Amino acid sequence: MMNEKHVISMLVDNEPGVLSRVAGLFSGRGYNIESLCVAETIDPDVSRITLVTRADPPILEQIEKQLNKLINVNKLRDLSGPESVQREMAMICVQARANNRAEILRIVDIFRCKVVDVGIEHYIIEVTGDEGKLMALINLLKPMGIKKIARTGVIALKREPG
Amino acid sequence: MxxxxxxxxxxxxxxxxxxxIFGFxxxxxxxxxDELxxxxxxxxxxxxxxxxxxxADxxxxxxxxxxxxxxxxxxxxxxTVTGIATAYMDSIPLVIFTGQVPTHLIGNDAFQEVDIVGISRPCTKHNYLVKRASDLARIIREAFYIARSGRPGPVLVDLPKDIMITKATYQTAVKPKIxxxxxxxxxxxxxxxKVIDLIKKAKRPVLFIGGGVILSKSSKDLTEFARRSQIPVTASLMGMGAFPGTDPLWLGMLGMHGTYRANMAIGASDLLISMGVRFDDRVTGKLDTFAPKAKIVHIDIDPTSIQKNIPVTIPIVGDCLHALKSLxxxxxxxxxxxxxRSRKSWLSQIDEWRSTRPLAYKTTKAIKPQFVIEKLYELTEGKAIITTxxxxNQMWAAQYYHFDKPDHFITSGGLGTMGFGLPAAIGAQVAHPDQTVVDIAGDGSIQMxxxxxxxxxxxCLPVKVVILNNQYLGMVRQWQELFYEKRYACTCMKSGPDFVKLAKxxxxxxxxxTRPDQVVDVLKKGLSYDGAAIMDFRVEKEESVYPMVPAGAPITEMLLV
Structure with a gap:
């Protein structure tokens, strides 16, 4: 139960300063942010913030209450469980020399991800999945030499009934 | 238009x-x-x-x-930041208008530019930067609405100079909708x-009230409820005056400098009904020994206050006034x-604590600060508005001035802001021109x-300042005396000023x-003086506030006189 990972999803007013209210609340109260993802929704006045935090149950309760107290947070949900779909995307630039180019492509194939940029000595691989899949891929690519990596952090949506 | x-x-x-408006x-x-x-x-x-x-606070x-x-x-x-943070911690409704450089200069490090919205974000309930004149009316209405509703608090509105001279359409009052x-x-x-059920079963119930009762204007209902159910009442610093300080059910203040009977009552209680409080560390002492035998009811309008510091048996989100009316x-x-009637033995236990360990101080040849407050209480018949x-000075005021009414004790509880009392007294005097308003001060704080x-x-605001002048930063000195082997590091302030000359x-x-026999006379002169006055009481230099619960100790383990 201690320090479980939670995916918190909120709909917020799409206006300047809202992200800093959310982020400031976490830093000011000593809560932790593992990842944070923000973008506009279908309604241009509303953005969705998806935030991953680690906290024990009483702290999580405080985090949710404190976030709800922010005037610009309209709706908040914990989307950690199986009743939600969680995904993360990463772009991984991996060293690709003659001796391992084929191996990398095989891995890309197995993981059903994509090569989105090719160079003489590198591939950029685009991968989408849950955290487990991303970590598995990263671990496999590490020995080849990961030059750089960009991850979006988790986004999540609650499954619709039926 | x-x-x-x-x-x-x-x-x-x-x-x-x-x-x-208070401003500069x-x-x-x-x-x-120019428009004002x-x-x-x-x-x-x-x-x-x-x-x-x-x-304004x-x-x-x-x-x-x-x-x-x-x-x-x-x-x-x-x-303004210290003032805003003070009001934020004590949930006081304020709207602060700050000027800002013209919109086209924002972010340019222009003359007298500062990101006050960024700076004040963690100490305001909400804040706004107005970017279009057409938003102005809506934002100001929202600011007032947010400041006064729910758990009140300060709201800051940043007003760029060009917006103030731009014309926009003004529509008359529209109710804000957020x-x-x-x-x-x-x-x-x-x-x-469930609370009523618990009250029926409880043998040793205690009501613990805070600023929320005052803010929701529910003192009358609280008093009715306490008397009806014969439950003794204690309060946080912010709750002083919400229940009559002269009522037999009154326990006195709770916590670090609370009364013996209040702290002991919490230790023995089997039902603690808390309203409009947030279980600040100055009240609870060591958390896991706070009210160890009690089922705890917590009523507060702010959900974040509930289950924050203390696990609660019955959490209730709501306004104290509504709750008390229903109760x-x-x-x-x-x-x-x-x-x-079944409370008899509980109330007599409390009486025993009251009589064996009352608030007390030792008399010497010097003026005792507690004595000054006792006399002030007598001479003002307990009716003055007291700021601190x-x-x-703040603790002695809370201990020795027995507040019978809400809104009469005005003090910086949460933030503990030195320098609060005099300007707060000015604000209180503006609100009540005909009442006696007294700032109980120390020689350190007043200079801030x-x-x-x-x-x-x-x-021409006739505020009275009572300085308990011990030429020390007394509370820190007290800690140094008790916990730092009397190493009075940087707490001595013996250079003055001469407050009488300063007043003049x-x-x-x-x-x-300078002597106890002059106290009443000086108070009389100061209080009856036609206009603002400073009364400088040269008190016992190394007097300490008792009872005292050392930081982090259970509140039942008090140091006594």
Missing amino acids: KLTGAEILMKVLHEESVDT PGGAVIDIY VNTEINHYLVRHEQGAVHA GYARASGKVGVCLVTSGPGATN KSYRPHYEPNKRQLG NEMAEKNNLGDVP EVGQ NIQEMATAMQY AYGAGGFRA
Whole structure:
């Protein structure tokens, strides 16, 4: 139960300063942010913030209450469980020399991800999945030499009934 | 109707029935001031922007209205921060208008530019930067609405200079609607029913009340409820006055400098009904030994206060006034019957604590600060509005002035802001011109905003300042005495000033007592003086506040005189 990972999803007013209210609340109260993802929704006045935090149950309760107290947070949900779909995307630039180019492509194939940029000595691989899949891929690519990596952090949506 | 930003601001202030502003002009707000003088609003020119916010705060606490201040950009704005944080910690409704550089200069490090919205974000309930004149009216209305509703708090509105001279359409009063902000006033009836059940079973119940009872104006209902169910009442510093300090059910203040009986009652209690409190560390002491035998009921309008520090048996989100009205109705319907009579042994136990360990101090040849407050209480018949600075003066005021009414004890509880008392007294005096307003101060604290004496003089506000002058930063000195083997590092302030001469320099009355037999005379002279006055009491230098619970100890383990 201690320090479980939670995916918190909120709909917020799409206006300047809202992200800093959310982020400031976490830093000011000593809560932790593992990842944070923000973008506009279908309604241009509303953005969705998806935030991953680690906290024990009483702290999580405080985090949710404190976030709800922010005037610009309209709706908040914990989307950690199986009743939600969680995904993360990463772009991984991996060293690709003659001796391992084929191996990398095989891995890309197995993981059903994509090569989105090719160079003489590198591939950029685009991968989408849950955290487990991303970590598995990263671990496999590490020995080849990961030059750089960009991850979006988790986004999540609650499954619709039926 | 097209009006300039400054005109719209005045219109909305009128809508909100604002008749008093505390402020300090400057370049960025000159257009607002130019418009302000055409209105009926009384503007009080302070001597430092921190004073403006504390004065607005004192005004709000004394009047129950929203306090308003107006300051310029840059340093004007940053000077308000301590005042804003003070009001935020104590949930006081304020609207602070700060000037800002013209919109096209924002972000350019322009003259007197500061990101006050960024700076004040963690210490305001909400804040706004107005970017379009067409948003202005809506934002100001929202600011007032947010400040006064739910758990009240300060709201800052940053006003760029160009917006104040831009014309926009003004529509008369539209009720603000904020989709994500709906304070929850009505408590859950079923949960309240459980409270009544617990009261029936409880042998040693205690009511613990805080600022929420005062803010929700529910003192009367609380008093009725406590008397009806014969439950003794204790309060946090912020709750002083919500229950009559002369009532037999009154336990005195709780916590670090609480009374023996209040702290012991919490230790023995089997039911703690807490209302409008947030279980601050100064109240609870060591958390896991706080009210160890009690089932705890917590009623508060702010959900974040509940289950934050103390695990609660019955959490109830709602306004204290609504809760108490319902509880009184339920208690009446349910007929508590024999319950009040069954409290006999509990109440006699409390009486025993009261008589064996009353608030006490040792008399010597020097003036005892507690004695000064006792005499002040007698001479003002307990009716004065008391503001305090922070430290020993504040604790002695809370212990020895027995507040019978809410809104009469105005103190910086949460933030503990030295320099609060004098400007707050000015604000309270503005709200109640005919009442006696006394700032109980220390010689350290009073110097933090002493410049506001000039404000009191300019507007003929007869505030009285009682300085308990021990030439120390007394509370820190007390800690050093008790926990740092008397190493008085940097707490001695023996260089003065001469407060009597200082008072006279401001044109105020100045009086001094150096012996106990002069105390009453000096108080009489000061209190009856026609205008602002400073009374300088040279008190016992190394007097400490007792009882005292060392930081982090259980509240039942008190150091006593």
